[in-house]
Amino acid sequence: MRNGNITDHEAKDVVGAGVDEALPAARPSTGARRNPASxxxxxxxxxxxxxxxxxxxxxxxxxxxxxxxxxxxxxxxxPSKAALLLDVYHRQKQGVVNPDTGDLVEDLTAFLDSLFRHWRDTPTGPVFRSVIAEAQSEDSAAEALRSYMEGRFSHSAKMIERARERGEVAAHVDPRLAIELVVGFAYIRLLTGRLDMETAAVRAAVCLFVDGWRAAPAARP
Amino acid sequence: MRNGNITDHEAKDVVGAGVDEALPAARPSTGARRNPASxxxxxxxxxxxxxxxxxxxxxxxxxxxxxxxxxxxxxxxxPSKAALLLDVYHRQKQGVVNPDTGDLVEDLTAFLDSLFRHWRDTPTGPVFRSVIAEAQSEDSAAEALRSYMEGRFSHSAKMIERARERGEVAAHVDPRLAIELVVGFAYIRLLTGRLDMETAAVRAAVCLFVDGWRAAPAARP
DNA sequence: TTATCTAAACGGGCCGTTTCGTTTAGTCAA
DNA sequence: TTGACTAAACGAAACGGCCCGTTTAGATAA
Missing domain, CATH: 1.10.10.60 (Homeodomain-like)
Structure with missing residues (x-):
């Protein structure tokens, strides 16, 4: 399931950490002796x-x-359909990179590229879409999704924290909010079925985030 | 249903236009004579x-x-559950402003503020979430949602086009992509149930879009 | 008269739970 | 080490309940 499109020296670690024990850890509800089984x-x-x-x-x-x-x-x-869904998703979301190339635009481009590819080329996309759909009518799924996103944000925000430590990103930028904007873009593309972006197009979007839209250098304090 | 939190002189027009006839226009499938009825x-x-x-x-x-x-x-x-859903949504989405204050940050802040408030304080939020959920398992709903979002983007992108004409926004910025980033942020907040943002927090997010994140003025050509 | 309406009922599917024997893995005496 | 015992976990089937999308029948109204 390892994704070969991001070369190895660029990938710092493979996501999967961060939220690995929010799921209802498959275990019989009774104080049981036996094993998982099927x-x-x-x-x-x-x-x-x-x-x-x-x-x-x-x-x-x-x-x-x-x-x-x-x-x-x-x-x-x-305990519920949602729990099974989330369990399946958690075991499939390995393979998305969290790169550390020393350049924020490159990191975010590789991250989004890898995420899109992962959602497109593995069952993860349909599975995650299902979780989101389920979360719109099932409280337990909504809560699980919320806490999952929380972990995802905290984990991915490290890319921006590193850039801030390098002096690449302004001190007033909140890494958690910033990464939420980026993930929001991925989200809207997933849910409207438009994941087929060229790397160049992904980079263009990332530049809109990082560099802003202003014609002249920003004058805001 | 008119939302009073954006003062009238700021509001250029009230959204509802742009996609008003993408929906499967309630009409009996037989060549009928009678009226809508109930x-x-x-x-x-x-x-x-x-x-x-x-x-x-x-x-x-x-x-x-x-x-x-x-x-x-x-x-x-x-013809389907999704069609009824979309019909209901279309008749409720009046009231979101598309402001023209002469300042992009103010426009986008008012827009997002109004959108969040609308989704929070009217049945529109639950209804739209339902449409999105339905679109994950029903092709017709997915297609309707896609074409609706298309129209929404085109319509709201005018805020950015105006800013570009004023020279506030760089020429290389694609208004449609830019507005998609903004709507993506609203989207992720809606679907994860976090719509309760203060205006100041909304403005902070908007500034992250418009001004970018860089510590020093961007050097990209 | 004729199209549309409400109401009731159709076969089919899934829900979450209960019941019923059966399988299987640990325990312990021989 | 072997074999019998025990109890958890199992597959299968069936429960009442809700909803699907369609069909039928009878009432209603232009």
């Missing part, structure tokens, strides 16, 4: 259905059928 | 359910019950 088959079936048929056909019954598992088994391990 | 009651019931119970409880059966209408009547006039 949990992997269930996750795999869920991911396959999402990738092949999309969220519309994602149901616990369909997952159970495909995994040759009983519905009660699924409900024992995951 | 269409208004149906739309009202749909809006009420979304506002009171959220998308989770929004079903054609529930709308029909509440409007004391028959399900076939609804299906005759709106």
């Amino acid at each position: 949990a992997d088959a269930i996750r795999q079936a869920a991911a396959d259905i999402l990738a092949e048929d999309g969220y519309a056909r994602f149901s616990i019954e369909a997952v159970a059928r495909r995994a040759r598992a009983g519905k009660p088994t699924i409900y024992r391990w995951w | 269409a208004d009651a149906i739309r009202q019931a749909a809006a009420d359910i979304l506002a009171e119970d959220g998308y989770a409880r929004f079903s054609i059966e529930a709308v029909a019950r509440r409007a004391r209408a028959g399900k076939p009547t609804i299906y005759r006039w709106w």
Whole structure:
């Protein structure tokens, strides 16, 4: 699942950290003795259905059928559809880079490029879109999404913090807000199905963030 | 429904234009003679359910019950759940300002402020979130959302075009891309339930867009 | 008369839960 | 080491309930 489009010397670390234990850590609700069992088959079936048929056909019954598992088994391990969705997503989001090239524009371009590619070329895109959809009608999913985004922001904001330490970014810039603007752009592209951006176009967008839009140097204090 | 928080002399026009006929214009599928009939009651019931119970409880059966209408009547006039949703949304999105104060930061701040307030204080927020959720599993909703966003971008980009004509914004800035960044920020806030921003915080975000993040004036050509 | 309406009912699917035997992994005596 | 015991976890099937999109029947109104 490693993404080869960002060369290795550029990639500082691979995301996946930061929020790894916000999920309802698969474990039977009773004080049990036994082991997970068919949990992997269930996750795999869920991911396959999402990738092949999309969220519309994602149901616990369909997952159970495909995994040759009983519905009660699924409900024992995951309290809700949203929990299963988030579990599947968390295990797929490896592979997005958090680069450290020494230049902010390059870092952000590589980050967005990698994110778009990841969402486009792996089941992660459909899965994440499903999580967002579910979060619009299910409180537990909304809360999970919120806390996931929180972690994502904190983690990715480090790119901007490093740039600020290098003196590349002004001191008054809040890295968390800044990265939220960048992720917001990725978000709107994902949800409206427009992920097919050339690297040059991604860089142009990043420059709009970093350099601003003003014709003359900014005069604001 | 007019929003009084932006004073009148600042508001150039009230949005609602631009995409008003992308929707599947309520009309019976047969070549009919009669009039709409209970269409208004149906739309009202749909809006009420979304506002009171959220998308989770929004079903054609529930709308029909509440409007004391028959399900076939609804299906005759709106081909899908998504069509009814979009119809309701289109009739509620009046009231967001598209300001022209002569200053880009003020314009965008007022725009975002008004959008957040509108999404927070009217049923529009839940309704739009529902449209987005529906678009993740229903092709027709996805297409309608895409074309709606297209129109929204084109319309709001005029704020930036005006600033560019005033010489406030550099010539190389693409107004459509720029406004997409701004709307992306609003989007991520809506979908993660964080619309409660002070005007000052909104302005700070806008300044990050307009002025950029760099410590020193940008050196890019 | 004729098109539209409400209301009721259709078969089908999924929800989350309960019931029912069966499988399976740890425990412990022989 | 082996074999029997025990109890958690299992798959399958069925529950009542809600909703889907469609069909039918009978009332209503231009």
